[in-house]
Amino acid sequence: MIKDKTKEEAIIKAARQRFAHYGYSKVTMDEIAGDVEMGKASLYYYFPTKENLFQEVILQEQDEFANEIEKVLQKETCAEDKLLQYVDLRLKYFQKLFNLGALSFYSFIEKKSQFKQYYESFEKRELQLMSKIFDEGKRKNEFKNDIDEKVVRVLLHILQGLRLRSLKFIAGQQMDNKSYKELKDEMLMTVQIFLKGIKC
Amino acid sequence: MIKDKTKEEAIIKAARQRFAHYGYSKVTMDEIAGDVEMGKASLYYYFPTKENLFQEVILQEQDEFANEIEKVLQKETCAEDKLLQYVDLRLKYFQKLFNLGALSFYSFIEKKSQFKQYYESFEKRELQLMSKIFDEGKRKNEFKNDIDEKVVRVLLHILQGLRLRSLKFIAGQQMDNKSYKELKDEMLMTVQIFLKGIKC
Numbered sequence: 094m095i096k097d098k099t100k101e102e103a104i105i106k107a108a109r110q111r112f113a114h115y116g117y118s119k120v121t122m123d124e125i126a127g128d129v130e131m132g133k134a135s136l137y138y139y140f141p142t143k144e145n146l147f148q149e150v151i152l153q154e155q156d157e158f159a160n161e162i163e164k165v166l167q168k169e170t171c172a173e174d175k176l177l178q179y180v181d182l183r184l185k186y187f188q189k190l191f192n193l194g195a196l197s198f199y200s201f202i203e204k205k206s207q208f209k210q211y212y213e214s215f216e217k218r219e220l221q222l223m224s225k226i227f228d229e230g231k232r233k234n235e236f237k238n239d240i241d242e243k244v245v246r247v248l249l250h251i252l253q254g255l256r257l258r259s260l261k262f263i264a265g266q267q268m269d270n271k272s273y274k275e276l277k278d279e280m281l282m283t284v285q286i287f288l289k290g291i292k293c
Numbered sequence: 294m295i296k297d298k299t300k301e302e303a304i305i306k307a308a309r310q311r312f313a314h315y316g317y318s319k320v321t322m323d324e325i326a327g328d329v330e331m332g333k334a335s336l337y338y339y340f341p342t343k344e345n346l347f348q349e350v351i352l353q354e355q356d357e358f359a360n361e362i363e364k365v366l367q368k369e370t371c372a373e374d375k376l377l378q379y380v381d382l383r384l385k386y387f388q389k390l391f392n393l394g395a396l397s398f399y400s401f402i403e404k405k406s407q408f409k410q411y412y413e414s415f416e417k418r419e420l421q422l423m424s425k426i427f428d429e430g431k432r433k434n435e436f437k438n439d440i441d442e443k444v445v446r447v448l449l450h451i452l453q454g455l456r457l458r459s460l461k462f463i464a465g466q467q468m469d470n471k472s473y474k475e476l477k478d479e480m481l482m483t484v485q486i487f488l489k490g491i492k493c
Contacts, residue, residue, distance in 0.1 A: 247482050254454020282447050290490035 117194030172230030317394030358386040372430030
């Protein structure tokens with residue numbers, strides 16, 4: 094049996110919608126099989142476990158996020174603008190992961206988390222994307238020339254910390270508008286003050 | 294029976310030393326009774342549970358921290374200096390709580406944590422102390438005049454987030470020097486950049 098690319102994509106798409114709506118833990122493989130009108134055995138041929146399918150969904154989300162950032166990087170705006178757009182897109186991505194059921198306090202500390210490797214490789218990717226913006230800012234004399242990777246990393250950690258502490262205050266299974274807005278305001282204020290602090 | 298103030302203080306002192314050395318969960322009331330050469334029944338007369346005793350220790354730590362900050366507030370230095378000293382003392386306090394066994398990821402999210410009320414009242418106190426420094430900075434024209442409580446709060450949350458994410462990376466039961474130094478460097482860098490961002 095050969096895997097049909099169109100079928101595979103249809104499965105991922107259906108899974109993504111279900112996970113986003115109900116959260117990872119509440120979705121069954123039966124339901125996904127039903128969505129794509131496929132027998133359960135065929136579904137398992139494509140994805141042997143729900144975890145496999147979920148990882149694929151997360152990888153897609155990561156790629157989409159990175160592509161959106163690459164588009165921002167091409168824009169003809171100043172580095173500050175790009176960084177604010179970065180924060181906005183990063184928060185949307187966070188909300189998506191949260192609603193998928195991929196994020197919780199526990200997933201952050203859990204050492205054996207099945208998603209650990211994805212989070213770690215994503216953090217490296219994020220550092221690279223942010224560094225590009227900072228490099229551009231230095232090159233165009235927006236930011237001071239002595240900004241090094243340490244500074245980029247500290248901003249990455251600040252934003253991570255703010256998201257992390259916010260997880261405590263999100264009551265439901267889906268990220269509500271109030272939590273989203275509060276976190277967004279805080280992150281934008283942080284970046285604005287931070288950038289003033291490193292401006293030429 | 295009337296409680297003897299000297300005895301009570303001796304118990305708290307002994308408990309504090311033991312908790313700091315071994316962590317809350319590993320200490321028994323028997324050991325503390327032994328330290329102060331007291332029968333177990335008498336110890337329970339003073340503190341009916343280990344939790345009661347622990348709460349008293351935490352309250353003492355909080356008071357000591359607040360007193361140290363009040364001293365910093367009286368100093369003849371600029372607000373920026375005071376804030377950097379604040380961060381330094383706050384981190385030392387964090388380390389103490391961590392070593393006592395009062396801090397973990399779980400204690401932060403646990404809704405029914407017995408220490409929740411202390412953490413919450415402490416956060417309010419912290420906001421007040423930091424606000425005093427910011428007010429002074431505005432009065433002396435170090436900081437911009439439009440700095441409001443939102444800005445103070447966001448810095449409080451940034452520092453909280455950095456400490457919180459660091460909890461993941463501390464391997465042992467006691468906070469090691471490497472983790473301490475990394476976190477300190479990150480926090481000082483953050484405050485320095487942040488303050489440049491709100492300077493007049």
